[in-house]
Amino acid sequence: MAEYSLADLNPAGMKQNLTFLALNNVLPRVLGILTKVAPVWNVPGTNITLVTGFDEVQEVFSRQLDFEVPYEEHVEVLEWDNFVLAMQDTNRYHHVHRNIMALWKSDDVQQIADIARETATEILAGENGTIDLIQELVKPVLLAIVEQYYGVPVPAEKRQPFFDGNLAGSGFVFSGPKISEKKAEAARAAVAAVWPVIDAAMNDARGRHAGAAAEPGARGDTVLDRYYQAEIEVPTDPTDPDGPQSRVPLAEHFTEAEMRSSMMAMIGGYLPTDTNAAGRIMQTLLTDSEAMSYLRRAVSDGDDDALLQGIHEALRLNYIIPLLWRRSAGNQRLGEGRLPGNQYEIGGNRILAISLQAAMFDRRRVSDPKTFDANRPSGDSMIYGHRFHYCVGSLISDTILTELFRVVLKCDARQPPDESLRDIRWVGMYPWNMWIDYQRSAARDLA
Amino acid sequence: MTGSGGVRKMRSAPLTVITPVPKAKSFPARLFLAYMRRFSILQEVRDLKFIHFARWQRITRSSLPTFKDQPAEEDGDDLFVFSTNFNGPWNQYIDTFSRVDQIRKGIKWLWWFSDRFPGPVPIRNFKSYINYHTYDEQLYYDAYPDATVRDIAAALSVAEGLRQFIESRPAAAPSEQQFADRYLAFLQGMANTAVPEGSDDQSFLTAMCPIEPAASGAVTRRIRRYLEGRSSEPDIFADCPMVHMARLVVVDDLRPALGNSTAESLSSRYLLFIVELDGNIDDFLDRLYDVAPDFVHAVWGDCVGFPTDRKGPVFFRRYIESCSFKPNLPFAAFPKVSVSTITSALELRDDLMNKVEEWCGPPSRDAWSDFEASLCNQYAGGGARGY
Ligand code: HEM
Numbered sequence: 001m002a003e004y005s006l007a008d009l010n011p012a013g014m015k016q017n018l019t020f021l022a023l024n025n026v027l028p029r030v031l032g033i034l035t036k037v038a039p040v041w042n043v044p045g046t047n048i049t050l051v052t053g054f055d056e057v058q059e060v061f062s063r064q065l066d067f068e069v070p071y072e073e074h075v076e077v078l079e080w081d082n083f084v085l086a087m088q089d090t091n092r093y094h095h096v097h098r099n100i101m102a103l104w105k106s107d108d109v110q111q112i113a114d115i116a117r118e119t120a121t122e123i124l125a126g127e128n129g130t131i132d133l134i135q136e137l138v139k140p141v142l143l144a145i146v147e148q149y150y151g152v153p154v155p156a157e158k159r160q161p162f163f164d165g166n167l168a169g170s171g172f173v174f175s176g177p178k179i180s181e182k183k184a185e186a187a188r189a190a191v192a193a194v195w196p197v198i199d200a201a202m203n204d205a206r207g208r209h210a211g212a213a214a215e216p217g218a219r220g221d222t223v224l225d226r227y228y229q230a231e232i233e234v235p236t237d238p239t240d241p242d243g244p245q246s247r248v249p250l251a252e253h254f255t256e257a258e259m260r261s262s263m264m265a266m267i268g269g270y271l272p273t274d275t276n277a278a279g280r281i282m283q284t285l286l287t288d289s290e291a292m293s294y295l296r297r298a299v300s301d302g303d304d305d306a307l308l309q310g311i312h313e314a315l316r317l318n319y320i321i322p323l324l325w326r327r328s329a330g331n332q333r334l335g336e337g338r339l340p341g342n343q344y345e346i347g348g349n350r351i352l353a354i355s356l357q358a359a360m361f362d363r364r365r366v367s368d369p370k371t372f373d374a375n376r377p378s379g380d381s382m383i384y385g386h387r388f389h390y391c392v393g394s395l396i397s398d399t400i401l402t403e404l405f406r407v408v409l410k411c412d413a414r415q416p417p418d419e420s421l422r423d424i425r426w427v428g429m430y431p432w433n434m435w436i437d438y439q440r441s442a443a444r445d446l447a
Numbered sequence: 448m449t450g451s452g453g454v455r456k457m458r459s460a461p462l463t464v465i466t467p468v469p470k471a472k473s474f475p476a477r478l479f480l481a482y483m484r485r486f487s488i489l490q491e492v493r494d495l496k497f498i499h500f501a502r503w504q505r506i507t508r509s510s511l512p513t514f515k516d517q518p519a520e521e522d523g524d525d526l527f528v529f530s531t532n533f534n535g536p537w538n539q540y541i542d543t544f545s546r547v548d549q550i551r552k553g554i555k556w557l558w559w560f561s562d563r564f565p566g567p568v569p570i571r572n573f574k575s576y577i578n579y580h581t582y583d584e585q586l587y588y589d590a591y592p593d594a595t596v597r598d599i600a601a602a603l604s605v606a607e608g609l610r611q612f613i614e615s616r617p618a619a620a621p622s623e624q625q626f627a628d629r630y631l632a633f634l635q636g637m638a639n640t641a642v643p644e645g646s647d648d649q650s651f652l653t654a655m656c657p658i659e660p661a662a663s664g665a666v667t668r669r670i671r672r673y674l675e676g677r678s679s680e681p682d683i684f685a686d687c688p689m690v691h692m693a694r695l696v697v698v699d700d701l702r703p704a705l706g707n708s709t710a711e712s713l714s715s716r717y718l719l720f721i722v723e724l725d726g727n728i729d730d731f732l733d734r735l736y737d738v739a740p741d742f743v744h745a746v747w748g749d750c751v752g753f754p755t756d757r758k759g760p761v762f763f764r765r766y767i768e769s770c771s772f773k774p775n776l777p778f779a780a781f782p783k784v785s786v787s788t789i790t791s792a793l794e795l796r797d798d799l800m801n802k803v804e805e806w807c808g809p810p811s812r813d814a815w816s817d818f819e820a821s822l823c824n825q826y827a828g829g830g831a832r833g834y
Pocket of ligand 1: 320
């Protein structure tokens with residue numbers, strides 16, 4: 001059987017060009033108009049409500065009990081129990097969320113930064129001054145983190161299908177709640193390239209697990225090692241939570257099935273978004289000289305805060321996720337806290353298509369939204385979502401993007417002089433091939 | 448905090464005066480405020496150099512927010528809100544209003560529209576009028592409570608003088624003597640350095656949120672107790688770096704002018720929220736919610752119209768917006784100068800003055816270079832060049 005390949009399934013051509021045009025040009029324009037005239041719009045004759053206003057989007061994301069996540073069928077198709085983003089506000093959600101935060105912990109940023117920086121410099125030093133940013137730099141850097149930090153080795157021959165499968169799986173979840181058999185089939189094929197790699201890594205780690213604690217921060221201290229080695233304290237008598245505690249392996253408390261799903265969430269939530277984000281940020285830098293010079297200055301001043309602010313702003317301008325989805329649980333009214341007359345009725349069981357992209361361009365909140373301004377108030381940006389279901393990977397993502405762009409800009413990344421290499425090739429919504437020139441000598445100095 | 452020379456300054460105090468404006472005079476009052484805003488830059492107030500911020504605001508009864516389950520406001524006098532703050536004794540502050548000629552004229556006109564305003568003279572009547580219509584602040588925050596307007600002006604001049612001194616450093620290293628001459632000239636010239644104009648936008652928030660119908664009082668009592676319990680630790684606003692000043696005032700009713708026995712009471716009790724801040728109001732509200740969601744819910748959560756059981760800054764923003772009024776006549780002693788510029792200028796001035804006292808004469812070039820490096824690191828994120 002041929003290996004799974006997203007590029008083969010979405011060959012360049014009329015269909016791809018039309019899809020790209022629709023998603024990247026037409027949709028944002030339409031949503032932009034709606035933000036102004038109808039920030040909440042019940043699309044006539046359909047079960048869909050488009051939400052595009054800044055305030056209204058925040059309201060939907062703040063009312064998770066009234067606006068549920070509608071991904072039950074997706075997780076069934078993908079055999080993906082316990083996927084945080086698909087879970088409602090229940091004890092089970094909080095149990096999974098808490099354990100994810102404890103396993104992918106914030107103290108790990110240095111380890112992640114080191115892997116990202118070392119891998120990126122090594123690659124740039126080894127190439128000849130022109131590189132495909134996505135396939136030859138971003139992809140290997142992101143996979144290095146999956147291998148060295150998550151503890152999920154991806155055998156050489158499985159790298160492309162594993163990577164592509166993740167991108168397609170994520171595309172499936174974010175494509176909306178309507179699932180045709182064809183779409184489901186394609187999604188199954190995509191994750192069939194991912195689950196076996198995760199399962200093999202878990203089997204391996206379970207086998208290796210000898211009870212010895214890993215040294216914190218050491219390269220051997222992967223998330224999977226940690227999972228199999230950790231112990232936690234639980235009440236000896238479950239009916240008496242305040243009584244004596246005993247230590248049990250974490251795996252007894254946070255089951256392997258939960259860990260397997262969370263591993264998929266943290267890989268599937270990561271590879272596609274960071275690939276897409278890195279490509280789009282670079283696209284912004286190459287087309288907006290203001291943005292490029294701001295980031296270059298931040299890098300040369302060694303100002304990491306400014307660099308990250310610039311990265312966030314570039315991503316806000318060229319956002320990666322066209323729509324997120326919710327479902328109204330019963331009849332709802334949006335606009336709570338406003339005086340009567342400025343509210344919107346939404347019938348029960350309607351699907352809400354929510355555009356963070358349009359919201360972050362809403363002039364009622366964001367001044368001069370189309371201009372690059374890294375110093376705009378951080379509250380104007382919702383790149384990682386808002387409140388419930390807020391991105392658990394934001395810190396990981398910030399760390400990787402900062403390292404990646406620091407290295408790339410230190411090496412003076414720019415558009416290649418060869419005009420034929422300037423066009424970005426897109427596969428669906430993903431920037432797939434994107435050529436840049438850089439100074440190899442600078443990369444060697446860094447290495 | 449102590450100012451230069453270690454003298455403890457009088458902490459700033461707020462003043463919130465709400466007077467009734469009869470219907471017939473309400474629109475002229477609004478026109479007058481618009482006129483003042485358009486044609487006067489309140490130069491006299493600025494020249495007094497003791498008012499940081501002030502605001503005059505006419506609020507009609509019909510524009511007070513009316514949510515579901517809230518009795519409509521009956522016809523009656525409108526509200527004229529004056530809020531300011533001052534360092535020093537209250538008496539002296541009010542005296543200035545009626546003693547300084549130009550101010551007296553302005554005051555006369557500003558309050559002329561208020562019911563039974565006695566005028567700025569005789570001063571005794573004026574004082575009792577202001578006193579009677581003054582409302583207690585349940586919570587008051589000032590980002591630089593010990594600094595008077597003059598302190599701030601001086602600190603901004605010093606900071607600017609220092610910046611110019613550092614930037615105009617000669618290309619060739621001066622001798623010790625040349626450096627000493629430059630240093631002395633810098634100290635002498637500092638007092639005359641013009642206060643630089645800032646470039647940061649300021650916003651003025653005035654919101655009146657209905658707490659509950661006037662017939663009830665339980666929520667108002669709870670909020671009042673809660674706020675007064677916190678008044679000694681207004682750290683919450685300190686965590687909002689854009690806030691210059693903030694105050695919360697419970698308005699149980701609009702006090703009628705003395706002698707007016709037919710005045711109509713307000714139908715609801717209100718919480719007046721006044722803030723002077725850098726940047727835009729939404730960012731401030733987001734920040735406040737971010738640092739103190741429990742405070743927000745304890746203060747506004749039970750007010751009429753606040754969405755019950757809703758968590759998230761969006762509800763708070765909207766609610767405050769629904770209860771807000773566009774500023775009629777705001778005044779800032781340092782328009783466009785941000786909180787961080789002011790506070791760091793004050794600290795920088797103290798640091799410099801302490802050093803000047805310690806050196807007791809021109810320092811060596813090396814001593815100055817070390818000091819310049821420490822200042823630049825602390826206040827400008829580096830960039831010192833030294834000698
Ligand atoms: C620039 C990169 C990224 C962007 C723009 C992004 C954006 C988002 C957004 C908007 C949401 C909220 C979705 C919703 O409310 O429907 C979200 C949730 C999530 N993200 Fe990210 N993300 C990024 C990177 C990552 C990374 C690196 C990971 C994992 C390491 C990750 C894992 C997740 C997960 C698991 C959730 C669901 C959280 C929950 O349900 O509580 N994301 N992300």
